[in-house]
Amino acid sequence: MDNKSIIAKLHPLERQVLPILPHTTELAAIAKKGKLKEIEVMRALQWLENKNLLTLETTKKKVVFLDREGQRYQKEGLPEKIFLDVLSDEFKGLNIITKKSKLSRQEVDACIGLLKRKDAIEITKEEQQLQVRITDKGMKLRQERTAEDRFLEQQFPLDIERIEDVKEKLAFEELKKRKGILRIEDIKSVHATLTILGREISMYNLEGEVINRVTTGMLQTGSWKEKTFREYDVEAAVPQKYPGKKHFENEAIEYIKSIWLEMGFKEMTGKYVQSAFWDLDALFTPQDHPAREMQDTFYVEGKAKLPEIWTKVKETHENGANTGSIGWKYSFSKEETEQLLLRTHTTVLSAQRLSQLKKEDLPAKFFAVGKVFRNEALDWKHLFEFYQVEGIVIDPNANLKHLKGYLTQFYKKMGYPKVRMRPAYFPYTEPSLEVDVFHPIRKQWVELGGAGIFRPEVVTPLLGFDCPVLAWGQGMGRIISEYWKITDIRDINNNDLKQIREMKRWLR
Amino acid sequence: MPTITLSKKVVEKLVGKQLPLEELKDRIAMLGTDLEEIEGDNIHVQIFPNRPDLLSEQGFSRALSSFIGVKTGLRKYTVKQSNHKVIVDPSVTGIRPFTACAIVKGLHFDSETLRQLIQLQEKLHVTYGRKRKKAAIGIYPLEKITFPVTYKADLPHKIIFQPLDAEKEMTAAEILEEHTTGKEYGSLLQALPRYPFFIDARGEILSMPPIINSEKTGRVTAETTGVFIECSGFDFDVLSRCLNMIVTALADMNGEIYTVKLEYPEGTKVTPNLTSQKIKLDLSYLNKRLGLHLSEQEAGNLLERMGYGFERGEVSIPSYRADILHQVDLAEDIAIAYGYENFQEEIPNVATIGEEDAFEKFCKKIREILVGLQLLEIKNFHLTTKEDFTTKMNLSEELIPLKNALGDHNYLRNAILPSLLKTLAENQHHEYPHNIFEIGRIFTPSAEEDTGVRERETLGIVLCHEKTDFTEIKQVVTALLHSLGLEFKINEITHPSFIIGRVGAIIIDGEQIGMIGEFHPQVLMNWEVMVPAVGLELDLEKVFGLIK
Incomplete structure (x- = not known):
């Protein structure tokens, strides 16, 4: 050129x-x-x-700036000078002095220490109160322009290298020690x-x-x-521009929803605050089940109104009622079932939906993607609220192979080609299974959630008759962390705007 | 779920077959226990709560042996009669009313088998026994006991004995206050007027269930060859089954089981009772549920692989199984024996129409509009600290508290804007503008709801940069509501979080659907946000109602 x-x-x-x-x-x-x-x-x-x-x-250099107090002292003078100014050679109470000087309590304390060292003041104690007066040395000091005064009078910011004079250096060190006067930055x-x-x-x-x-x-x-x-340098870099954006977690949720919708599932939604009845008892979880203990569940003050079917559920727990089961054989507590809690799984929505269905609505399929809550302290792999992906299929002809079929389809669309089932235990499903997917890159099985067929003790009281109900509740955290390479699960909700702005989109 | 540690050597011997490591791992997982790892001789495995019978080397190996086909079918245990009696005194009624007992002789303990026994007892206590509440187990060296034994209850200061690991005799009250185990489980007795205990014919106290055994009569050692076992609690069936899990494990250690007569006030019972309950197999029900076409013979074989007996359509349930409530429980065991890995996936030809929730769809639209306005979506937790929503906002409203939160997020949020301010506060080191929004739930008390809590999906928007002002946020709400075909007006109001004269209610058809304003500098200072900010809050459910 x-x-x-x-x-x-x-x-x-x-x-x-x-x-x-x-x-x-x-x-x-x-x-x-x-x-x-x-x-x-x-x-x-x-x-x-x-x-x-x-x-x-x-090149880097150290530069001295005036900090907040420093800027004030540059205008008004150092507090020890102001303090000396209000003293006289007679003892006066510290309260009066402080008031007159308009200095803060801390500044006064600092002044006393400093001036005492310089023999500029004399202190006695009378009636529980400090009394202060100025000494001859103090009188002299009051007139004098000290190295500190001179230091503050300079133009700031000040190149640290330019502080050469020994006296000036001493003054600098002294002021540096005091709070809020000077600030040193690398420039x-x-x-x-x-x-x-x-x-x-x-x-x-x-x-x-x-x-x-x-x-x-x-x-x-x-x-x-x-x-x-003017001809531009078209190759030059330009400042970043950030588009408006949905939260990345919601992008993933929308995709997951779209899969279930494609597969003919209807969406369920519901409340976060639920009764123990819906969250646990309607799902045939015995009232003394370890999972109900305080440490896993957030309980909320108050008492829920129960739906009419609660007595059927009670009977089923106690003796199986008309479900063909012998039940858990204990006495069901109304108080326990009325407790309020934050839902611990989205399966509560499935239970509620079952109670609304009639025979002519079948077969039917439902899904939910919703928040659930677990009483855990926040750390890199635990959140106290997170999402669960829930599904149920209520179909008189449904069986275990279908369950595997639905989940395999879903995970295929999520990018996991193979699904494996392992035996597991949940109080409300039988058979119960753990669902693993094959990780195509890591070449290993990864656990993603639970599934099963609802027990008749769950279905009969809610639906009014027994019918196979395939059900699953899968975690989403793993999929999200995996996709965005998040190693600390808290990063999903820490709302770091830079992270959200720069995060790649969900591209499936 | 409890994790137990099993000796691989012991398990292999009991199973009667040695499997290659990988196969062993696979079989354990597919049997219905969650294998954690095998390191050296130790198998660490989690046992699901429905299978407490697997909590010992013996029970676990018994199941595994059947599962891999070495020794299938119902195990037979011989129970001999003893003339020993336990008298159940009426004083335990309403205290801890039931006990089930047994005697096992011919045992040869060493440190390994003692470890196994203690592990079984402890794990049963935690799981099936619900931390000793539902069932507590006591095991005693037989030679130290003189029958008949009496199970009774008395006033706490009248029960005096030397508990295990104590130097001296203590009263029941002292045990609850001073002894480690007493302190741990004391709450199970404290509220009772009388405490239960076992005492033998010589007047020696054996134990005070569910707390502790006596040092003199209740310590099993390597010299012990016979044991007396009692389970105490509130449901005879539960105790009886718990006892069966222990005696069958001891029988698998080559022990001989003997009965004990229990003289209840209302009549005599004899335990242990190892008779199998029988249940008719509903083959078509099971086949349908599993999607299989098993013949009765095949189903029977599979059940035998899970330790059941099967004869002419009838299933014998092992006496130590506590989880068979219904046919479906057999279905699961058949599925496990069949192999979960052998079920082929199938998509049935069932036509259903998918349907997105209308409100969720609406929220998606709102998001799209806001993204078009170059806003960034954030997502905060619904659980929060009180300070963030009250003092920092210059407000003093009541929040709904959680009863038992472990962390410091122990309230349900009642507004959305504080969450957005929190995000502003945490992002000051990032490039401005910070124009953000959040859609989430807020919680307020309401007598109309079954739960007493009203939950509303709410939109919050905050704009934060050097030049932002009321005009800018009003432009946003105008663009948003106009996109939805809604006309609105803003009525001036006052609100402690906003500057006077710069805050208004957003009104449609006379109803307030939200508010808008410029944050008060004091609020920004409270959050230590050093850049001006404006915000708005909209009740999305009300807005949704308006466009429907």
């Missing part, structure tokens, strides 16, 4: 900066000289570097050195009008015809 076409591509900022560069090399200095903002200069320098017109060198300093090409270009006259933007005005008047359009 010849010099002319290089010049044609120069941005107005570059044009302003280039002529300064042969004499001034430091970023802040360039900005000052060109009356530009530092960020503008930085951008121009980076573009110029891309064009091989200069090289940038970044990057940027130097630009022109290349030979850059030096050459900088000699050209870079002024003259070039058009950056086409404006409505130009178009209306036709003035653009006389102007030169």
